[in-house]
Amino acid sequence: MANFINSHCTTTDYSDLRSLQPGDRVRAYGMVHNVRLTKWGGFLILRKAEGLLQGVLQNEQTVVVDEKGATVQVNNISREMAVAIEGVVNEAKIKDPAVAYSQMEVAVDKIEIISRPATTEVLDTNSLKFGDEDAMLRFKFDNRHVTLRNPRDMAILRVQSAISQGFAQYLLSQGFTQIYSPKIVSEGAEGGANVFKMDYFDKQVYLAQSPQFYKQIGVGVYERVFEIAPAYRAEKHATSRHLNEFISMDVEMGFIKGQEDVMELEMNLLRNIMKYVSEHCAHELQLLNADMPAIPDQIPAYRLSECHELLWNEHLTEEDHRGEDDMAPEEERAICKYVKEKYGSDFVFITHFPSQHRAFYAMDDPEDGKLTLSFDLLMRGLEITSGGQRMHEEADYRRKMVERGMDPEKFHFYMDTFHNGMPPHGGFAIGLERLTACILNIANVKECSMFPRDINRVAP
Amino acid sequence: MANFINSHCTTTDYSDLRSLQPGDRVRAYGMVHNVRLTKWGGFLILRKAEGLLQGVLQNEQTVVVDEKGATVQVNNISREMAVAIEGVVNEAKIKDPAVAYSQMEVAVDKIEIISRPATTEVLDTNSLKFGDEDAMLRFKFDNRHVTLRNPRDMAILRVQSAISQGFAQYLLSQGFTQIYSPKIVSEGAEGGANVFKMDYFDKQVYLAQSPQFYKQIGVGVYERVFEIAPAYRAEKHATSRHLNEFISMDVEMGFIKGQEDVMELEMNLLRNIMKYVSEHCAHELQLLNADMPAIPDQIPAYRLSECHELLWNEHLTEEDHRGEDDMAPEEERAICKYVKEKYGSDFVFITHFPSQHRAFYAMDDPEDGKLTLSFDLLMRGLEITSGGQRMHEEADYRRKMVERGMDPEKFHFYMDTFHNGMPPHGGFAIGLERLTACILNIANVKECSMFPRDINRVAP
Numbered sequence: 001m002a003n004f005i006n007s008h009c010t011t012t013d014y015s016d017l018r019s020l021q022p023g024d025r026v027r028a029y030g031m032v033h034n035v036r037l038t039k040w041g042g043f044l045i046l047r048k049a050e051g052l053l054q055g056v057l058q059n060e061q062t063v064v065v066d067e068k069g070a071t072v073q074v075n076n077i078s079r080e081m082a083v084a085i086e087g088v089v090n091e092a093k094i095k096d097p098a099v100a101y102s103q104m105e106v107a108v109d110k111i112e113i114i115s116r117p118a119t120t121e122v123l124d125t126n127s128l129k130f131g132d133e134d135a136m137l138r139f140k141f142d143n144r145h146v147t148l149r150n151p152r153d154m155a156i157l158r159v160q161s162a163i164s165q166g167f168a169q170y171l172l173s174q175g176f177t178q179i180y181s182p183k184i185v186s187e188g189a190e191g192g193a194n195v196f197k198m199d200y201f202d203k204q205v206y207l208a209q210s211p212q213f214y215k216q217i218g219v220g221v222y223e224r225v226f227e228i229a230p231a232y233r234a235e236k237h238a239t240s241r242h243l244n245e246f247i248s249m250d251v252e253m254g255f256i257k258g259q260e261d262v263m264e265l266e267m268n269l270l271r272n273i274m275k276y277v278s279e280h281c282a283h284e285l286q287l288l289n290a291d292m293p294a295i296p297d298q299i300p301a302y303r304l305s306e307c308h309e310l311l312w313n314e315h316l317t318e319e320d321h322r323g324e325d326d327m328a329p330e331e332e333r334a335i336c337k338y339v340k341e342k343y344g345s346d347f348v349f350i351t352h353f354p355s356q357h358r359a360f361y362a363m364d365d366p367e368d369g370k371l372t373l374s375f376d377l378l379m380r381g382l383e384i385t386s387g388g389q390r391m392h393e394e395a396d397y398r399r400k401m402v403e404r405g406m407d408p409e410k411f412h413f414y415m416d417t418f419h420n421g422m423p424p425h426g427g428f429a430i431g432l433e434r435l436t437a438c439i440l441n442i443a444n445v446k447e448c449s450m451f452p453r454d455i456n457r458v459a460p
Numbered sequence: 461m462a463n464f465i466n467s468h469c470t471t472t473d474y475s476d477l478r479s480l481q482p483g484d485r486v487r488a489y490g491m492v493h494n495v496r497l498t499k500w501g502g503f504l505i506l507r508k509a510e511g512l513l514q515g516v517l518q519n520e521q522t523v524v525v526d527e528k529g530a531t532v533q534v535n536n537i538s539r540e541m542a543v544a545i546e547g548v549v550n551e552a553k554i555k556d557p558a559v560a561y562s563q564m565e566v567a568v569d570k571i572e573i574i575s576r577p578a579t580t581e582v583l584d585t586n587s588l589k590f591g592d593e594d595a596m597l598r599f600k601f602d603n604r605h606v607t608l609r610n611p612r613d614m615a616i617l618r619v620q621s622a623i624s625q626g627f628a629q630y631l632l633s634q635g636f637t638q639i640y641s642p643k644i645v646s647e648g649a650e651g652g653a654n655v656f657k658m659d660y661f662d663k664q665v666y667l668a669q670s671p672q673f674y675k676q677i678g679v680g681v682y683e684r685v686f687e688i689a690p691a692y693r694a695e696k697h698a699t700s701r702h703l704n705e706f707i708s709m710d711v712e713m714g715f716i717k718g719q720e721d722v723m724e725l726e727m728n729l730l731r732n733i734m735k736y737v738s739e740h741c742a743h744e745l746q747l748l749n750a751d752m753p754a755i756p757d758q759i760p761a762y763r764l765s766e767c768h769e770l771l772w773n774e775h776l777t778e779e780d781h782r783g784e785d786d787m788a789p790e791e792e793r794a795i796c797k798y799v800k801e802k803y804g805s806d807f808v809f810i811t812h813f814p815s816q817h818r819a820f821y822a823m824d825d826p827e828d829g830k831l832t833l834s835f836d837l838l839m840r841g842l843e844i845t846s847g848g849q850r851m852h853e854e855a856d857y858r859r860k861m862v863e864r865g866m867d868p869e870k871f872h873f874y875m876d877t878f879h880n881g882m883p884p885h886g887g888f889a890i891g892l893e894r895l896t897a898c899i900l901n902i903a904n905v906k907e908c909s910m911f912p913r914d915i916n917r918v919a920p
Binding site (some may be wrong): 002003016029030031048049079080081082084098114115116117118119122123124143145146148149154156158160161164165168172175177178179180181182183184185186190196197198199200201203205207214217218220221222223224229230232234237244245246247254255300301302303339342343348351392393394395413414416417418419420421423424432449450451455458459 | 462463464476490491508509539540541542546557572574575576577578579582583603605606608609614617618620621624625628632635637638639640641642643644645646647656657658659660661663665667672677678680682683684689690692694696704705707714715732739761762763799802803811852854855873874876877878879880881882883884892909911912913915918919920
């Protein structure tokens with residue numbers, strides 16, 4: 001006789017805090033984030049995925065039951081126990097988002113202890129105190145398997161998750177196909193620098209720096225593709241802006257008339273991501289005191305050379321960067337400040353970077369062969385995207401690779417893709433952690449990675 | 461003056477074949493999948509992401525324009541050109557899904573050539589002919605950057621993409637948070653065997669075999685988490701069932717009462733994935749002649765020992781497997797056949813595997829310490845999931861690791877998570893490629909990976 005799992009199954013009733021109404025009787029599972037006993041009873045702060053729920057305990061009315069079903073004193077309750085609380089929902093008296101989720105609290109009449117930590121001295125993530133920010137961050141990352149339980153850190157990664165969903169859902173609505181390309185690759189997309197090498201049985205392989213080749217191949221198959229996946233850069237610097245492993249949100253689209261099509265797609269995409277995040281993470285944004293970025297109907301765009309000129313002529317930078325082939329950090333900050341004041345935009349495109357500063361696959365500007373049809377998108381002083389139109393003819397690839405001393409034969413399958421025909425196409429990539437940090441105004445991008453990897457850190 | 465990209469932007473009008481109606485005038489971009497000229501005109505098969513669209517050409521009415529705007533003869537059109545066709549939509553005369561998408565075709569009055577391959581002799585993915593299946597597959601994988609353009613291969617990966625979206629969307633609706641855990645790890649989750657090693661600056665690290673530790677940590681933070689990400693197994697066999705890099709769809713949930721909660725979640729999840737795929741990939745399923753699996757209201761479940769007994773007593777296997785600590789392949793096939801006939805189910809759970817056969821984190825069965833609260837899910841003769849309840853007390857982990865000769869200190873951060881309190885929890889993982897292969901009845905799982913990686917293959 002087969003067993004049928006339904007017949008003896010009691011699925012956990014998952015309670016969503018967002019639907020609580022005054023007067024509801026509720027049974028809510030969660031972790032004891034904090035407990036404070038008073039003469040008349042006390043408070044139990046229950047931690048759930050969506051946030052904290054305040055339970056009010058009353059000496060006479062609150063029954064506590066342990067794992068074996070025995071009734072015990074309320075002072076047995078301690079932090080990081082897994083519990084179920086039962087009671088009636090009331091309008092909360094304290095409406096601080098750091099203390100309680102939504103506007104509700106629960107008058108608790110029953111607490112069931114489900115499991116407990118090995119110690120009553122668990123790490124208190126609410127009261128980490130360090131002299132300097134660096135030591136604080138180091139401690140947090142060293143203990144991230146527990147410090148993630150802090151509501152602020154939880155909220156950051158909830159927003160990150162929503163950004164990636166907003167990204168996927170908008171692109172699916174626009175006819176894009178999601179792809180899963182390999183991360184073990186035989187050649188690095190950007191040439192040999194900054195790749196992690198690895199032994200793969202008897203071969204030497206690399207971890208993909210980006211899905212560039214594969215997303216272009218994907219355009220020959222599906223016209224429009226996107227991917228959300230890890231990418232790897234073996235950069236040796238340990239800064240607040242870099243991760244050695246990050247989540248790359250990649251887009252590539254075919255049948256474009258120019259890079260403007262790609263820029264317009266990105267603008268609409270960002271607008272829809274912000275909408276999705278605002279709708280799904282209202283509590284998290286409030287808790288993190290986030291100021292959602294402004295995207296005007298049209299994001300201003302400057303050619304790199306125009307931008308250098310503008311900033312120098314308007315005395316907005318200390319140094320003269322005219323003629324340089326990239327934006328200086330002071331320019332990135334200055335142009336963002338400028339467009340925010342002038343156009344109310346938290347975003348600005350910089351276009352037409354010099355060819356020698358961009359990857360070989362960038363399309364040359366037909367009006368000036370020294371330039372490329374490429375762009376960066378800056379947000380609040382930081383570059384969050386590189387993108388542009390790519391070449392689509394095999395002969396152009398061959399010419400440009402030879403010019404750069406690259407061997408086309410090493411990229412046989414990539415070259416063969418163009419040999420077999422490709423539409424005009426372009427795309428861009430957004431670093432998920434960096435976009436999260438920019439939206440939430442978080443200084444160190446590592447706080448937007450669940451378990452950040454840098455030159456010094458591969459654990460936890 | 462800033463440029464505003466909208467002002468000189470002409471976004472590609474993306475035409476979705478699914479919305480075509482007779483009498484519509486349409487402009488559709490795509491690749492020339494095939495072209496056949498006749499005395500009176502001919503046929504142009506346009507390939508788009510959703511499938512093939514048949515265009516009917518007529519000598520007098522069809523104008524062809526090349527990249528420079530010059531009018532040219534229709535016999536200039538060749539395969540894998542990127543084109544735009546214009547014309548009026550009609551009910552299709554031929555309704556073979558391998559030839560035309562939906563029920564519509566287009567009477568083409570204009571063809572614009574947008575770009576062209578380097579050769580008119582492009583690889584014809586429709587007429588690959590090989591003596592044996594192995595040589596055929598090898599050729600296909602060697603040239604996958606182009607052979608993916610075959611509608612059948614395109615359809616497989618479109619279904620794969622939809623499976624992952626159905627997975628994510630159902631779990632999001634059930635309060636799960638999507639996580640992105642690191643793939644560069646300092647310790648393998650399952651111990652030392654079958655992991656890829658890598659140099660990471662001055663450290664030796666591993667590629668994650670599974671996000672097991674991180675998804676459990678995630679339960680302490682978010683109660684319910686899922687992840688869709690690559691996973692790595694350095695297995696040396698090259699079979700039709702294994703990939704060295706695959707997409708693991710992982711689920712972990714807290715506050716369960718037993719493994720039945722996890723099994724019920726998986727059953728509902730699979731039901732919703734099938735629904736999503738049926739709704740979003742009707743054309744692909746038709747093209748691939750797919751027989752969507754049957755999920756009855758309740759998926760039958762057998763204890764491993766019961767299953768051995770049943771199959772032997774009913775004379776359904778050739779050999780006696782009673783007392784063995786896993787299912788033999790002939791048993792997997794036999795029990796699937798049996799439940800299909802008896803209960804109309806394409807799925808069956810096998811539960812209560814012996815402890816020594818499962819990972820150390822599996823929860824022991826309180827009624828028989830030699831067994832674990834663990835399960836496999838079989839589908840059409842193949843295991844597609846392993847799952848179960850996990851231990852949640854630090855002392856249990858310590859005991860079991862020591863029993864197995866593992867050093868708990870090497871897993872400090874994992875142990876510390878339980879030290880700081882965890883709810884009862886469990887979960888499972890589904891291999892995306894294997895589930896795709898099972899749903900579509902595809903014999904070789906590599907056909908369900910965009911760019912498969914095995915012991916012999918790291919390119920394209």
